[in-house]
Amino acid sequence: MEEEEETKITEKYRPTSLGGVRGNEEILICLRKFNLVDLPNMLFYGPSGTGKTTSIRALLNNKMSPINVLELNASDERGIDTVRNRIKQFAETSVEHRLVILDEADSMSKDAQGALRRIMEDYPNCRFCLICNYARKVIEPIQSRCAKFRFTPISPSQTRMCVVDILRKENVEVRDEEGLELLVESSDGDLRRLVNDIQGIKRAYGSISRENMEEFLGTVPRERIEAIYSILKDGEIGFKEAFDRIRKMEVETMAIVDEVFKRVLKSDREDRFRIIRGLGDIEVGKAIECSDHVQLAVLVGLFK
Structure with missing residues (x-):
């Protein structure tokens, strides 16, 4: 139940267009230039909550019909059978523009990655966007076939802008500046964590203050x-x-x-x-x- 509610609030504040994505401006500029014809295989990597999955979804909202997309979470579907069956079957379809989004790709087994590499070689008209935290956990033959985009944590100034906007929309009162700063600092540029923390604070206290934040985060005064x-x-x-x-x-x-x-x-x-x-x-x-x-x-x- 709690996981469903967390998903609900993170989806509520997930941008649906590239214009709404925060941070990593150079990557967003590149993505805006892509079109269906020259869309490359891509490897998005970096810390959690930095906009990797959001960015590819936002790009698709601008550029491509969802019918041409297969989105999988590799941590749940990481086996070689998934690669050989679901991904290969999708890659073989006659639709001209196809894209496979594989989230948490660094959790795939080496055998599954090897099978994926062969599919990328055999079906060049099917594109892939692999998303992970650690690029080093993706085998080199796959990395070499992808344009690599390293996502970095959102800056404190942009995080603060997000915080203020979400607190306003959620009707959460800010009682002092120190509490707001603690909330920004605690996120470490992870907007997913930030949104979930705001939800927890709203339920527990209904407002942001230094005292509330220290208690919520378990930090030392x-x-x-x-x-x-x-x-x-x-x-x-x-x-x-x-x-x-x-x-x-x-x-x-x-x-x-x-x-x-x-x-x-x-x-x-x-x-x-x-x-x-x-x-x-x-x-x-x-x-x-x-x-x-x-x-x-x-x-x-x-x-x-």
Whole structure:
């Protein structure tokens, strides 16, 4: 039920024309120049929520009748049988202009990708748009047959424009600017996540405020993060004292790492690149399940 509702609201705010798609302007310019005759095989790749699926659907709304399109989600239909049967059967049809949209193509098995490659070779009049997060997971023979378009996260300014527009349409009150900024930052340029978050916030609180956003996102209050960062930067506080004071604040180390990274990246510290590399080591420690105290000790050691 929740998945259906999430789908409903994301579809509600999905642009239906290229003019409504946010971000990745250079890609949109290229797509606007395409027509049915010169439409190439395409590989759209990049993070979730950056407009990959929306862009190809918007292009089709402008250029092509839906009857010539086969759209599949490769994560659900990733097997070699799907490629050999559904895709091959569609490619063999006599319709002049055919396009297969294969979402989450990087989840296809290598055997299925090999079969897809042969279909692309045997049926050059059938075009393909492969959509994925990671181009490297698509075999090179397929990549070489596609025009590659790398989608990047939507910029904060464009994300903010989307936020303000959707909040207005959903009648969600903005009670303070800090709450709005937290909503924009938390999306990381992923508009799908943004829309779903707005829906959740509307249900839970009915308005946007800093307090509501911190509770909804489970983020550490800004004052506490600033206090921790001040302890780390203070050259007069030694390692043990800094470690003990931060540990007593009972904040998960990875939450501190994320916030410290943002601040160090924007700083003019001469040692910022060393610290950022160290933060990366802490991320690795998380992956191999190092204890939180060990990770905190490494973090404090970067500054002391």
